[in-house]
Amino acid sequence: VVSVGPKEAQxxxxxxxxxxxxxxxxxxTTDEIGALxxxxILKGVVEQEQPQLILLGKQAIDDDSNQxxxxxxxxxxAGQGTFASVVTVNGDKVQVTREVDGGLQTVELNTPAIVTTDLRLNEPRYAALPNIMKARKKPLETKSPADYGVTxxxxxxxxxxxxxxxxxxGVQVKSVDELVEKLKNEAKVI
Incomplete structure (x- = not known):
């Protein structure tokens, strides 16, 4: 798992x-940094770690930019599947299904692939206390943007x-007739 941000992101x-x-x-980093x-930074992490599937959230919580x-x-x-609601890995292929205006669209990507997730991808779960305790002992490396050649x-x-x-x-109306009358005389839209 990778995060870019202040120490509190741990x-x-x-x-x-x-x-x-x-x-x-x-x-x-404590600096305000943009999506690029x-x-x-993540490119440097990917080149170092060599994952075959990179999962990211759809949007950042800070700027909501989806970039x-x-x-x-x-x-x-690398190929990318955005707004994934279903992800299926089959060997060196990844199928990503996403909702579009006309229904569902499924794309197939070669690995390494990047997938941005939608809320519908999974049901959130909660960590059990023993797993929370074990997580404290798992390795957490701290790096800087400069370690990846980024200012x-x-x-x-x-x-x-x-x-x-x-x-x-807003104004509540009691009938359709009253709504039509207000649209004609007050709003002057019909």
Whole structure:
């Protein structure tokens, strides 16, 4: 399991190890880094570790950008299946099924392959106390972005974050006739 972020990200790595991962790598940085920098770091990890299947979340919790998996695929020249709701591994092939507007789409990828996951991929489970205790003894390596030839400086800077403007409360109507009347006379949309 790999995470890129501050020292506190060890908690998520330990949780993943309690669920079955053998070891973890934390690429520690306190700098605000963008999706491209994360993808470059992960490229270094993949080249070093040589996994055949790279699983990533669909979107990051910080910027919700949905970019790292696709950028990693481009940097590695590897096939990718995005928004996976079903993943089937058969030898050196990976079938990824995802929901699209018209139904389901299944793609087949050669390994090494990158898969970004959707919520429907699995049912979340909880770690048992004995596994949580065992996870404390599993190896967790701490690296820096420089170990993978990446400078942690992002080309993007968050200037500010603000909530959307407050909206007025909606109006409930008791009948279709009243709704049509309000749409005609107040909203003037029909």
């Amino acid at each position: 908690e998520q790595i330990r949780s993943a190890m309690a669920l079955g991962a053998d070891r973890g790598i934390l690429v520690e 920098e994360v993808a470059k 790292v998996g696709q950028m990693l695929g481009a940097l590695l020249g 942690a400086a992002s080309k993007l800077k968050t200037v500010k974050v603000e909530p959307p403007a407050e909206r007025k409360a």
